[in-house]
Amino acid sequence: MKKENSTNSLNERYLLNTCDFNYVLQLIGGRWKSQIIFSIAHGNNRFSLIKQDLDNISDQVLGRQLRSLEIEGIIEKSEIPFSIPKGIQYNFTEKADSLIPLLRELCQWGGQHKRPLDPIKIC
Amino acid sequence: MKKENSTNSLNERYLLNTCDFNYVLQLIGGRWKSQIIFSIAHGNNRFSLIKQDLDNISDQVLGRQLRSLEIEGIIEKSEIPFSIPKGIQYNFTEKADSLIPLLRELCQWGGQHKRPLDPIKIC
């Protein structure tokens, strides 16, 4: 539960008012958010497809993060019209389209600059 | 205290092994880390200068984040040789130099895409 006047939340607000970078962190800083974005970018545009792709995520957490990405204007829901089983589709907004290239750049940077361990897929 | 085998930390490791983006998030995802980086980039290369600049941060939190950025290879400490008062200086590594332009891009993106509130400085 968020407390309105804890130092913690005051600092959060202070930072949001100080630098736009913190807004971006809020958008994509969550544990699974960037992975969900990359997964949708790979064509997994339905709840069950994303869930399969990120095989350690639970229904509940996925639902929560999708909702949050929707509120933040990164994805949009739509019904798939003549599909069996009938379902819901997630699509990127324009906002997302402009963000994703930047995320990929960061991802590449990460691949080049992390301490060398195992080879890891670049998103 | 970190638990080694909680689902939470297993998921964290899974994500680190899945996509390099999560490594980047680990570097810069902390509440104050990006602000500290921007502050140093603005020329505040000493503990006390950064503290003044980010006026809501406490000594302890700043110290912790600086140490973490140092371990992650983003900044380096050095003694200022003939300064009065004698002190310690923080400088960016090459790694940081290559990261900062990407952070600025994200910051700009944030400025253009956040819901319009007050004008906020671009870092």
Next chain:
DNA sequence: GCAATAACGAACTAAATTGTGAGTACAATG
């Protein structure tokens, strides 16, 4: 010699994020 400032560290508490168990609504399938 005494207070003040810089630059921290350890240990603890408060608060936020993440994960879990249970349950819902609706359509199709057997």
Next chain:
DNA sequence: CATTGTACTCACAATTTAGTTCGTTATTGC
């Protein structure tokens, strides 16, 4: 008409992150 699958929501518990309290070393300025 009971079961299965999709796409969720809610309340609560586990875990992690952020902040606080107190203390340290070392130097400078008076």
